[in-house]
Amino acid sequence: MNQGQEFSSGNALGLSAADANALARAEHTDPFSILGPHRDGDGLVIRAYLPTALAAELVDGESGEVLGPMEQVQIPGLFCGRLAREQRYRLRVRWASGVQETEDPYGFGLLLGDVDLYLFGEGNHRDLGHCLGSQPMTIDGVSGVRFAVWAPNARRVSIVGHFNNWDGRRHPMRLRHASGVWELFIPRLGPGEVYKYELLGHDGVLPLKADPMARATETPPETGSVVAAPLAHEWRDDDWMAQREGHQAYQKPMSIYELHAGSWRHEGGNEGRSLDWHELAEQLIPYVQELGFTHIELLPIMEHPFGGSWGYQPLSQFAPSARYGKPEDFAAFIDACHQAGIGVILDWVPAHFPTDAHGLARFDGTALYEYAHPFEGFHQDWDTYIYNLGRSEVHGFMLASALYWLRYFHVDGLRVDAVASMLYRDYSRQHGEWIPNRFGGRENLEAIDFLRHLNDVVHAEVPGALVIAEESTAWPGVSRPTQEGGLGFSYKWNMGWMHDTLKYAAEDPVHRRYHHDKLTFGLIYAFSEHFVLPISHDEVVHGKRSLIDKMPGDRWQKFANLRAYLSFMWTHPGKKLLFMGCEFGQWREWNHDHELDWYLLQYGEHVGVQSLVGDLNRLYRDYPALHELDGDATGFQWLIGDDAANSVYAWLRWDLQGNPLLVVANFTPMPREQYRIGVPEGGTWRELFNSDAERYAGSNMGNGGSVLAEALESHGQAQSLSLTLPPLAITVFAPNR
Known part of the structure; x- marks a missing residue:
C-alpha cells in the first residue's frame, strides 16, 4: 500500500436497519444515498451491494494496486470499506464464475443536464434518441453506457441484463425527481449488450420492460433492448439530399411502390427466409428503377413483437427491426436507394401501441404513455392502447421519433398511419363509449395540436421531407399549412377516390352506366387537398381479394379491366401509390408470411401488366x-x-x-x-x-x-x-x- 493510503472495514461502515432491509428487498428509492463513495472526515466510506458475490476488494483507480478487502456486513452481498482520503478507485469482485474489475456505478455524479431534462419535460426535446435510452459514452475517462428512462411513478427502477444475471438488486437507478427520469452509468458495458428495465410499481414488481428509447433490439420473438453505438454509416447521398426539396416539390412526379420488407421476396422461395437490407438493396432497387417508380414506401420497420401486425403495432419507435439487419444495414439500404435516385418513405404509427407486457403498457405501473380511461386510451378494433399525446412527455417522445428517422436515417418522408383515429374521440365508438373534449366536442384537441406541431417542426428542421396523412374522413385542410388553419401535412391519401373507383371497376361493364359518377365525383374535390391516390396493402387482404381478382369478366377482361384501371389512376390528378404484387396482377391476396407470386411472370398477361406499369410511370414522369x-x-x-x-x-x-x-x-x-x-x-x-x-x-x-x-x-x-x-x-x- 502506498504511503498515506489507509483502508479499514467494520460493521460501523454499514447502514441503518431500514436502509439495509430496503436494499435487500430491492425497494430502496435512493440508492445513491447509501451506495458508492460517501465522505467520512477526510476519507471515503465505500459501499457496494453485490448479491451472490463471494468477495470484494478496492483497488487503486490509477495503478490497479490492491488497497484492501471490503467486508461483508449486515446483509449478504453488502460490502463496505473506508479510504483514508478521496481518490479514484475500482471494485474487484470475485464471483463464482470469475473475477470482475470495474469502476463503481455509484461513484459518478448527475448524468443528464438540466437543459435536457427541461426540454424533455416541456415535450420539445428534438434529439431524445441521443438523450434517454442507452448511450455508450466516456465519463471521467471511463467508458461505459449511460442509461436513462422516464418512469415518474415507479418506486424503483433497475437495469438488468446478462451482465448482472438479470438481478434487479444490482443496478438500481437514480431518480431525477423534477423530471421523473431515472439514470445510471454502468462502466465497462458497451454496444451489443442486451438489457431491460425492472420497475417496482406501487403494487409490486412489474414484468421486465424493454427500453422505450432503444435504438436496437433483439430479433423477435426475443424482446430485449440492445445497446447501440452511434450510427456508423458513411453517407454517400449528398447529391440526393441537396436536391431532395426540389425532387419532392408539389409540381414533381411522385409514384410510390409500397412494400412489406419481409414478404416482397424470400431467399429460396416461400419456405426461405426474408431478405435482409443488403439483399433488398441488390434486388429491389433495380426492380423499382426498371418499373420507373420515384419512391418506395415501407410498411412500418420500427421493431414490433408480432409480425402479423405488419409493423402497425410497433413498440420501439427508435429501432429498425432486427429481422432485416442492424441499424447500419438499414442506413446502407436508404443510402443505396438515394444513389439510385429513389426516395424512401416510412409508415409511422403515432396513434397507438400494443398491449404486450414488456412494452409501454402501464410502463411504471400507471397509465403513462396511454390515456388512463379505456374510453380514451383503448382501441377496441385493434386491441391496442392510444398514446396520450396531451401529456407533454409523450408528445415529445413521438415528435423526437419522427425527427430521428428523418435526420439520422435520411428518410425522405413519413406516412402517418390512422390519422382519422387520432382526430376523433368517438372514432369507431358507440354512443356512451367516448369522452368529449373540454368543449364538449368529438375532436381530439391534444392529437390535433400534436399533428400540427409535428408538421411545423418537420418542415422547419428537415426541409424537403414529406409528412403524408392516411386520413379517411372529410376533415378540412389536412394538407393546408397550419398558419392557414390546416393540419400542415404535405399530402393526404385520397381514400374516397380509392373506394369509389374500386367499386366502379368491380361492376360488370353492362352495369357501369348506372355508376358513371363513381369516376367523376372525385374531380369535385380533387383540388381541395394535395392528394396521393392509394391502392395500398389494405385493399388486397382480409377477403377483399387481390386487385385483379376484383375485376369482372373472363380472364381476358379481368386483365383488360386491370390495365384500364391502372391507366385511369396514372392519368388522374394526384400522386400515385401501388402495393407490391399489383404491378403484375397477383391473383391471391397478399400474405405477410409468403413472398409474392413471382412465378406468374412466366405468363404473358402478367408480364403485360408489369410492362404497362413501367410505361405508365415513364409517361407520367416524361410529360409534365x-x-x-x-x-x-x-x-x-x-x-x-x-x-x-x-x-x-x-x-x-x-x-x-x-x-x-x-x-x-x-x-x-x-x-x-x-x-x-x-x-x-x-x-x-x-x-x-x-x-x-x-x-x-x-x-x-x-x-x-x-x-x-x-x-x-x-x-x-x-x-x-x-x-x-x-x-x-x-x-x-x-x-x-
Whole structure:
C-alpha cells in the first residue's frame, strides 16, 4: 500500500436497519444515498451491494494496486470499506464464475443536464434518441453506457441484463425527481449488450420492460433492448439530399411502390427466409428503377413483437427491426436507394401501441404513455392502447421519433398511419363509449395540436421531407399549412377516390352506366387537398381479394379491366401509390408470411401488366401535364364526363406551359369506332399510350399511332378527332408540335 493510503472495514461502515432491509428487498428509492463513495472526515466510506458475490476488494483507480478487502456486513452481498482520503478507485469482485474489475456505478455524479431534462419535460426535446435510452459514452475517462428512462411513478427502477444475471438488486437507478427520469452509468458495458428495465410499481414488481428509447433490439420473438453505438454509416447521398426539396416539390412526379420488407421476396422461395437490407438493396432497387417508380414506401420497420401486425403495432419507435439487419444495414439500404435516385418513405404509427407486457403498457405501473380511461386510451378494433399525446412527455417522445428517422436515417418522408383515429374521440365508438373534449366536442384537441406541431417542426428542421396523412374522413385542410388553419401535412391519401373507383371497376361493364359518377365525383374535390391516390396493402387482404381478382369478366377482361384501371389512376390528378404484387396482377391476396407470386411472370398477361406499369410511370414522369398541376384545377379539363350510356370519359391534362394531353377511357368491352372528341388545337395528335396494346397482352386495337384533327366543332372545341376507342382501355394523345 502506498504511503498515506489507509483502508479499514467494520460493521460501523454499514447502514441503518431500514436502509439495509430496503436494499435487500430491492425497494430502496435512493440508492445513491447509501451506495458508492460517501465522505467520512477526510476519507471515503465505500459501499457496494453485490448479491451472490463471494468477495470484494478496492483497488487503486490509477495503478490497479490492491488497497484492501471490503467486508461483508449486515446483509449478504453488502460490502463496505473506508479510504483514508478521496481518490479514484475500482471494485474487484470475485464471483463464482470469475473475477470482475470495474469502476463503481455509484461513484459518478448527475448524468443528464438540466437543459435536457427541461426540454424533455416541456415535450420539445428534438434529439431524445441521443438523450434517454442507452448511450455508450466516456465519463471521467471511463467508458461505459449511460442509461436513462422516464418512469415518474415507479418506486424503483433497475437495469438488468446478462451482465448482472438479470438481478434487479444490482443496478438500481437514480431518480431525477423534477423530471421523473431515472439514470445510471454502468462502466465497462458497451454496444451489443442486451438489457431491460425492472420497475417496482406501487403494487409490486412489474414484468421486465424493454427500453422505450432503444435504438436496437433483439430479433423477435426475443424482446430485449440492445445497446447501440452511434450510427456508423458513411453517407454517400449528398447529391440526393441537396436536391431532395426540389425532387419532392408539389409540381414533381411522385409514384410510390409500397412494400412489406419481409414478404416482397424470400431467399429460396416461400419456405426461405426474408431478405435482409443488403439483399433488398441488390434486388429491389433495380426492380423499382426498371418499373420507373420515384419512391418506395415501407410498411412500418420500427421493431414490433408480432409480425402479423405488419409493423402497425410497433413498440420501439427508435429501432429498425432486427429481422432485416442492424441499424447500419438499414442506413446502407436508404443510402443505396438515394444513389439510385429513389426516395424512401416510412409508415409511422403515432396513434397507438400494443398491449404486450414488456412494452409501454402501464410502463411504471400507471397509465403513462396511454390515456388512463379505456374510453380514451383503448382501441377496441385493434386491441391496442392510444398514446396520450396531451401529456407533454409523450408528445415529445413521438415528435423526437419522427425527427430521428428523418435526420439520422435520411428518410425522405413519413406516412402517418390512422390519422382519422387520432382526430376523433368517438372514432369507431358507440354512443356512451367516448369522452368529449373540454368543449364538449368529438375532436381530439391534444392529437390535433400534436399533428400540427409535428408538421411545423418537420418542415422547419428537415426541409424537403414529406409528412403524408392516411386520413379517411372529410376533415378540412389536412394538407393546408397550419398558419392557414390546416393540419400542415404535405399530402393526404385520397381514400374516397380509392373506394369509389374500386367499386366502379368491380361492376360488370353492362352495369357501369348506372355508376358513371363513381369516376367523376372525385374531380369535385380533387383540388381541395394535395392528394396521393392509394391502392395500398389494405385493399388486397382480409377477403377483399387481390386487385385483379376484383375485376369482372373472363380472364381476358379481368386483365383488360386491370390495365384500364391502372391507366385511369396514372392519368388522374394526384400522386400515385401501388402495393407490391399489383404491378403484375397477383391473383391471391397478399400474405405477410409468403413472398409474392413471382412465378406468374412466366405468363404473358402478367408480364403485360408489369410492362404497362413501367410505361405508365415513364409517361407520367416524361410529360409534365400528368404531374405539374396535380393540386390545381387549371391542370384538368373535362371534355366528356356525361357519356354514361357508353361508359366513355375524356379529359385534358395541362402543364404549366399550356401543353395539353388528351386522355380517353372506354370502360366497356365494346370497341367504339369513329368516336368524335373535341381538342384544343388542330394538326396531328400522336397516340402516346394505349392500354390495349399487344405489348401489354391486349387486342392491339388503336389509331395507328396518330390522328389528324378536323375543323369540326365538338365538346366546346373548334377542332376534333375521330377516334377508335379500344375495348376496356385508355388511350393518351399529345399534339405533334
